[in-house]
Amino acid sequence: MQRNSAAEAATPKIQLLGASRDFEARGRRVQALQPIDLSVKKAEFVALVGPSGCGKSTILNMVAGLLGPTQGRVAYDGQPIAGLNRKVGYMTQKDTLLPWRDVASNIGVALELKCRPMPRADAATKVAQMIELVGLKGFEHHYPSELSGGMRKRVALARTLIYEPETLLMDEPFAALDAQLRLVMLDQLQFLTRLRKMTVLFVTHDLGEAITLADRVVVMSARPGRIRAIRNVPIQRPLDVFKARFSPEFASLHEALWDELKDEVTKGTDL
Amino acid sequence: MSDLALTARIGFAERARAVFDSTPGRILARIGILAALLAAWQYLPGPGMRFWASDPQSIVMALLGWIIDGTLWHQLFATLTVMSTSYALGCAIGVGLGLVFGLLPRLDKVMSPFIFAAYSLPKIALAPLLIILFGIGVLSKVVLVTLVVFFLVFSSTIDGVHNIDPDLPRALRLMGATRAEIIRKVLIPAALPWIFTSMRIAVRYAFSNTLLAELIASNSGIGYLIAYHSGIYDAAGTYAAVLILVILSVALTEVLTRIEKGMSRWRA
Ligand SMILES: Nc1ncnc2c1ncn2[C@@H]1O[C@H](COP(=O)(O)OP(=O)(O)O)[C@@H](O)[C@H]1O
Ligand SMILES: [Mg+2]
Numbered sequence: 001m002q003r004n005s006a007a008e009a010a011t012p013k014i015q016l017l018g019a020s021r022d023f024e025a026r027g028r029r030v031q032a033l034q035p036i037d038l039s040v041k042k043a044e045f046v047a048l049v050g051p052s053g054c055g056k057s058t059i060l061n062m063v064a065g066l067l068g069p070t071q072g073r074v075a076y077d078g079q080p081i082a083g084l085n086r087k088v089g090y091m092t093q094k095d096t097l098l099p100w101r102d103v104a105s106n107i108g109v110a111l112e113l114k115c116r117p118m119p120r121a122d123a124a125t126k127v128a129q130m131i132e133l134v135g136l137k138g139f140e141h142h143y144p145s146e147l148s149g150g151m152r153k154r155v156a157l158a159r160t161l162i163y164e165p166e167t168l169l170m171d172e173p174f175a176a177l178d179a180q181l182r183l184v185m186l187d188q189l190q191f192l193t194r195l196r197k198m199t200v201l202f203v204t205h206d207l208g209e210a211i212t213l214a215d216r217v218v219v220m221s222a223r224p225g226r227i228r229a230i231r232n233v234p235i236q237r238p239l240d241v242f243k244a245r246f247s248p249e250f251a252s253l254h255e256a257l258w259d260e261l262k263d264e265v266t267k268g269t270d271l
Numbered sequence: 272m273s274d275l276a277l278t279a280r281i282g283f284a285e286r287a288r289a290v291f292d293s294t295p296g297r298i299l300a301r302i303g304i305l306a307a308l309l310a311a312w313q314y315l316p317g318p319g320m321r322f323w324a325s326d327p328q329s330i331v332m333a334l335l336g337w338i339i340d341g342t343l344w345h346q347l348f349a350t351l352t353v354m355s356t357s358y359a360l361g362c363a364i365g366v367g368l369g370l371v372f373g374l375l376p377r378l379d380k381v382m383s384p385f386i387f388a389a390y391s392l393p394k395i396a397l398a399p400l401l402i403i404l405f406g407i408g409v410l411s412k413v414v415l416v417t418l419v420v421f422f423l424v425f426s427s428t429i430d431g432v433h434n435i436d437p438d439l440p441r442a443l444r445l446m447g448a449t450r451a452e453i454i455r456k457v458l459i460p461a462a463l464p465w466i467f468t469s470m471r472i473a474v475r476y477a478f479s480n481t482l483l484a485e486l487i488a489s490n491s492g493i494g495y496l497i498a499y500h501s502g503i504y505d506a507a508g509t510y511a512a513v514l515i516l517v518i519l520s521v522a523l524t525e526v527l528t529r530i531e532k533g534m535s536r537w538r539a
Contacts, residue, residue, distance in 0.1 A: 064445060084445055085445075086445060086446075086447050088445065089445070090445050092442070094438065096438045096439050096441070096442040098439060098456075098457065100460045100461070100463075109443070109446070110447070112456070113446060115447040116447070163446065
């Protein structure tokens with residue numbers, strides 16, 4: 001028993017071993033991702049940053065089981081991922097809200113499924129809590145087509161968080177939000193993921209966001225993507241997201257990461 | 272498909288509004304024109320033309336006769352029964368099989384040339400064949416009209432399922448939805464606008480094909496009434512039956528326009 005749990009603790013939640021990915025585009029084979037190695041421990045928060053087109057979404061897709069690696073292995077709980085990985089909640093870059101459902105019923109959809117039996121009243125309470133959490137009170141009965149991009153993102157976030165998956169994959173979840181609202185969302189996300197001990201793989205193009213949330217930040221290089229640097233974030237947690245960015249540790253880490261990233265960004269812009 | 276449906280709907284709605292929301296002046300003008308035409312029809316033709324032109328009085332008498340002896344209700348009932356039975360059958364089978372084909376892309380790919388051929392064929396051309404198979408009577412008409420409605424709804428349902436953004440079912444699958452849950456919560460709601468559009472168009476197809484089937488070879492219905500009376504060179508009876516058809520079409524269009532108005536309000 002004890003050996004089992006020790007082994008469990010040692011096994012990374014997510015593991016990429018020499019995993020690469022090619023795409024066939026107009027008859028030409030293009031390598032989107034060079035073989036990369038990356039492990040994410042249970043309850044760890046890892047941020048991926050890098051120029052657009054470097055394969056960040058591709059990595060999340062592989063962990064979700066939507067894509068297989070061309071070479072190498074992608075494992076979850078030590079097992080190679082076969083088919084869709086239902087242990088993860090995936091907030092994709094493009095929101096996939098159901099257009100015929102209003103905000104409340106989009107957020108509650110995961111609680112209607114047989115795999116999560118729950119009395120209707122409890123589900124309604126949870127939905128109301130999530131709506132409050134993402135600041136969409138008053139919009140319960142709006143349809144996705146009636147919402148701004150930022151509001152849709154918040155609905156997608158609430159829809160993913162509501163069923164508390166053990167692992168969260170998030171692809172630029174706050175890109176469409178204004179600065180103040182983004183800080184509020186970062187705060188909520190930090191609170192929830194720590195409370196539930198979730199493992200998180202978080203893609204962003206905002207270094208501040210990465211440092212604020214992550215235990216480790218992975219900097220990727222321009223296409224074909226590979227890992228250029230991995231930095232631990234040596235800041236005491238939980239931190240105050242509203243003030244953290246004014247601390248000296250924050251500033252020096254920001255500078256160090258920016259040094260790694262800046263040549264890649266100029267190299268890697270998708271033109 | 273949906274553009275076509277939209278223009279068709281606007282066309283019908285406007286026509287219906289023009290008929291039913293009019294100023295008193297316009298109504299008077301119409302009554303005047305109608306009275307003049309009827310008077311001309313009644314008194315102008317010479318005795319030689321009477322035989323095929325008939326006259327309004329004889330037509331009204333024929334109509335009254337059918338109302339009194341029950342022919343009218345009997346034939347009207349026959350037409351509406353064939354039409355509504357076939358419509359219901361065609362829609363049910365069309366939606367059901369359409370979902371099956373939409374969900375089994377391999378089956379759909381294998382079968383699509385056959386389906387396309389059957390879809391393209393004007394189904395009325397099958398009427399003689401169906402009469403050989405099922406005889407002159409209700410069954411051959413129901414089979415024909417059901418086929419017409421079926422192919423319309425079937426192909427539209429398949430299109431609806433194929434047009435779903437594949438990311439939507441995928442998102443639900445990641446949440447742990449079963450296949451049945453994905454069908455119920457994503458595929459059917461996403462295909463519903465396509466299904467409704469085809470069902471709306473299918474009403475008119477069901478109506479016209481029921482009449483065509485009755486005209487070609489049959490022993491009941493308004494179409495049969497027209498064919499029978501023209502067959503025995505009874506001009507008054509033929510005109511009377513056509514008049515019934517005109518009233519029936521206008522009534523059907525009016526009912527549909529109202530239902531569609533209600534539906535679009537509900538959808539918006
Ligand atoms: N389905 C696909 N087919 C062809 N090329 C793809 C596909 N998905 C991604 N790519 C290519 O792979 C590269 C990495 O894409 P992606 O992982 O989306 O980058 P990022 O999320 O870092 O911006 C890009 O150059 C993109 O064009
Ligand atoms: Mg991306």
